[in-house]
Structure formats: C-alpha cells, structure tokens
Amino acid sequence: MSTPTVDLRLLADPALRADPYPLLRQLRAASPLSLMDGMLVVAARHRDCAALLRHPNASSERARSELVPAGLPRGALSFLSLDPPDHTRLRRLVSSAFTPRVVAGLRPRITEVVDALFARIAEQGRADIVADLAYPLPVQIISELLGVPADDHEQFRVWSARLARSLDPQFADPDQQRLDAAAQAREEFERYFGRLIAQRRAHPADDLLSLLVHAESEGDQLTEEELLATCVLLLVAGHETTANLIANAVLALLRQPDQLAALRARPALVEPCVEETLRFDPPVQLTTRIARGPLPVGDTEVPDGGIAVLLIAAANRDPEVFDDPDRFDITRGGTGHLAFAAGIHFCLGAGLARLESAVALDAFAQRVVAPRLATPTVAYKENFNLRGPARLEVEFDAVTAA
Numbered sequence: 455m456s457t458p459t460v461d462l463r464l465l466a467d468p469a470l471r472a473d474p475y476p477l478l479r480q481l482r483a484a485s486p487l488s489l490m491d492g493m494l495v496v497a498a499r500h501r502d503c504a505a506l507l508r509h510p511n512a513s514s515e516r517a518r519s520e521l522v523p524a525g526l527p528r529g530a531l532s533f534l535s536l537d538p539p540d541h542t543r544l545r546r547l548v549s550s551a552f553t554p555r556v557v558a559g560l561r562p563r564i565t566e567v568v569d570a571l572f573a574r575i576a577e578q579g580r581a582d583i584v585a586d587l588a589y590p591l592p593v594q595i596i597s598e599l600l601g602v603p604a605d606d607h608e609q610f611r612v613w614s615a616r617l618a619r620s621l622d623p624q625f626a627d628p629d630q631q632r633l634d635a636a637a638q639a640r641e642e643f644e645r646y647f648g649r650l651i652a653q654r655r656a657h658p659a660d661d662l663l664s665l666l667v668h669a670e671s672e673g674d675q676l677t678e679e680e681l682l683a684t685c686v687l688l689l690v691a692g693h694e695t696t697a698n699l700i701a702n703a704v705l706a707l708l709r710q711p712d713q714l715a716a717l718r719a720r721p722a723l724v725e726p727c728v729e730e731t732l733r734f735d736p737p738v739q740l741t742t743r744i745a746r747g748p749l750p751v752g753d754t755e756v757p758d759g760g761i762a763v764l765l766i767a768a769a770n771r772d773p774e775v776f777d778d779p780d781r782f783d784i785t786r787g788g789t790g791h792l793a794f795a796a797g798i799h800f801c802l803g804a805g806l807a808r809l810e811s812a813v814a815l816d817a818f819a820q821r822v823v824a825p826r827l828a829t830p831t832v833a834y835k836e837n838f839n840l841r842g843p844a845r846l847e848v849e850f851d852a853v854t855a856a
C-alpha cells in the first residue's frame with residue numbers, strides 16, 4: 455500500500471477526458487491506494503480488480519453506504535445496485551431475454567438497422583459516427599426488445615444522458631446539480647414507463663416489457679417499483695455504453711490505419727477487434743463496491759462500510775496481464791479484460807453489445823472507402839465513467855453497397 459501522490463479528483467478533470475491513460479498508469483503503479491483514513495481504497499491492478507469483483511464481501515448496494523450519500527439517484531434500485539437474494543431474483547427474470555440464442559437471433563434485424571444507417575451516411579457524404587451510427591443502433595435495438603415506441607427516442611435521449619452522468623462518482627466530482635438532474639430524469643423515465651406498463655397490462659405484446667408486466671401480475675416475482683427500475687436500467691444500460699464502444703472502436707481504427715487495413719483484409723478479425731476495443735478503451739471506466747465485512751485489496755483491505763473503487767480502464771492495461779498494453783492490436787486474441795466486469799454482476803447485455811458492435815464495425819471496415827478523421831481532435835462527453843466521444847466526424851470517398 456502507498457500514500458497517495460495523485461488526487462482522485464483528477465479523474466473528473468475535463469482536460470484528461472481525451473486521454474486519461476497516463477493518469478490511470480500512475481494510479482495503477484501506486485495502487486492499492488488508501489484514502490479517507492482507509493475508508494476508500496483504489497484498486498487499479500488487474501488481479502486486484504478481478505478478485506474484488508468476485509469477493510463475497512463486495513456489495514453492490516452503494517446506496518446504503520454513507521460514503522456515497524447521493525452517489526446514486528434515489529428511488530427503487532435496479533439489480534445493478536442490489537445484492538443477492540434480490541439481485542438473483544430480478545436478474546433471473548430478464549436473463550431469458552439475453553441468452554446467446556436469443557441474441558444470435560437478433561443478427562438479421564441488427565444488420566438491417568446498420569444497413570439503413572449506412573444508406574443515410576452514404577447519402578450525406580460524410581458522417582458523425584456517434585450521431586449517425588454508434589448511438590442510433592443500440593437505442594433502436596433495445597427499444598424494440600423492450601417494446602418502447604421508436605418515436606420516443608428523442609425524449610429519453612436527454613434523460614438517459616443525465617442518468618449516465620450520475621454514474622460519475624461523487625468522490626471525484628461532488629457536483630450536486632448533476633445528481634439533481636439525474637433524480638429528475640429518473641422520475642420522468644418512471645412516469646413514462648408507468649404509462650407504457652399500463653398499456654401493456656391492457657394489451658400484452660411480444661416484448662420484454664410485457665414479460666415483466668406479466669411477472670409482476672403473477673404476484674411475488676417483482677414489485678411495481680422494481681419493474682420500473684428494471685425498465686430504466688435496461689434502456690439506459692443499452693444506450694451510452696454500446697454507443698461509446700462503437701465510437702471508440704472507429705476512432706482507434708482511424709488512428710491506427712494498419713489495424714483498419716488488417717480488419718478489411720480479414721473480416722473474421724471483427725470480433726477480436728471488438729474485444730480489443732473493450733480492453734484498450736473501455737466504455738465503463740470504473741465501478742465501485744461497498745465492503746460488507748473486511749474486503750481485501752492486494753496487501754491492504756477495505757474495512758466494513760468502506761468503499762472500493764475499481765479502475766477497470768487501468769486494470770485493462772496492466773502490463774502484468776497484457777503485453778505492450780498501450781498498443782491497440784486487434785490480433786491479440788481478446789481474453790482477460792474486465793470491461794463487462796466479472797462475477798455475479800457480469801454485464802447482462804455483453805452478448806448484445808458485442809453483436810451490435812461487430813455488425814457495425816464490419817460494415818464500417820468493409821464498406822466505407824478511404825475513411826479519415828475530419829477533425830484533428832475529438833470532443834468528449836462530460837462523463838468520465840461512461841466515457842466516450844461526443845462527436846466523431848469522419849470523411850470518406852464512398853460507401854459501397856451492402
């Protein structure tokens with residue numbers, strides 16, 4: 455354990471948004487870092503983060519911690535922020551909608567949406583990869599899965615962005631305003647879903663919303679509050695993260711043209727390319743756990759009630775696990791990153807996010823002729839946890855037919 459030489463609030467510094475990795479390297483070298491009289495411990499090494507994510511004393515019930523008083527919007531908690539047995543019960547209810555077989559069955563629809571987006575990009579003659587591809591694709595697919603009308607996208611785009619901002623932890627950015635905005639967004643979301651749920655009760659359809667409404671009506675499977683929280687979680691989790699993954703991948707490929715050329719030459723590299731992007735530039739940069747009983751982190755431990763901050767983005771570049779970790783190399787083989795976490799909270803949408811990204815990147819690599827960045831620098835969103843480009847302007851010579 456070492457004394458801190460780096461201020462954790464630097465994580466929130468907008469000047470570091472485009473490239474937080476030098477800071478993350480310093481934090482990793484100094485980790486585990488013990489702050490706040492030992493009540494907050496930063497884990498940045500791969501083996502420490504991997505062990506924490508699977509430790510039985512690592513609780514996800516962040517709202518219970520006094521150290522993160524307003525770190526999460528109030529209201530019912532989604533299972534992302536619950537421990538067993540509630541976590542197990544709620545996760546089981548929706549997991550049938552995300553099995554590998556169900557996800558694989560979505561490929562034709564995902565391809566159709568990607569083709570439509572590229573048709574529009576071709577017509578425009580240039581693209582903002584975020585607005586024209588990375589964002590609309592996951593929003594369209596998760597909306598269809600849930601059974602949310604496509605026309606409402608614009609409305610919940612704003613709410614979703616506000617909720618995503620609230621995942622930037624308080625200890626690094628103690629800005630009450632963004633939390634108030636998130637709480638308000640959650641309320642609006644819940645009112646919105648409340649209306650949809652009432653409709654589905656009257657007229658069930660073949661969608662995830664109807665499945666959850668049915669489970670609720672069966673009695674003891676989930677409460678109405680839990681139903682609302684689950685809907686919000688699925689809609690928001692499927693939004694910003696996958697959008698960031700697709701944008702981060704396109705950016706990395708444009709910055710390393712040899713990698714783009716390799717992908718063009720060998721389309722089978724598309725899945726490894728998605729995995730390498732998840733490792734190299736993860737859409738979720740960190741997560742937290744609360745110690746319920748002593749929680750070991752390397753040679754130190756978080757005492758009961760303390761908080762562990764897991765810097766996933768630092769762990770993913772740990773030289774103990776990855777050779778030459780700062781190099782983006784799509785032939786790496788793609789195992790071992792923690793971008794989707796691990797253990798019982800392992801991302802439920804990982805298969806869906808992987809498939810959407812693979813279809814989008816395959817089309818980008820194979821069909822866009824001579825793509826290049828239109829601007830020398832890339833503007834990032836405010837978020838430092840759900841981090842990604844705000845815009846990604848790309849020029850090209852042509853888009854070939856599907």
Ligand code: HEM
Nearest residue numbers: 533534691692695696699737741794795799801802803807
């Ligand atoms: C590239 C895209 C994505 C990334 C990087 C990502 C990342 C993560 C991470 C790191 C966690 C664990 C958080 C923690 O335990 O602290 C998580 C959980 C979760 N993700 Fe994702 N996610 C992505 C896409 C999606 C999609 C598309 C969906 C659903 C449509 C989704 C749904 C969920 C859910 C429901 C959980 C909670 C799981 C649980 O608590 O058991 N995610 N995700």
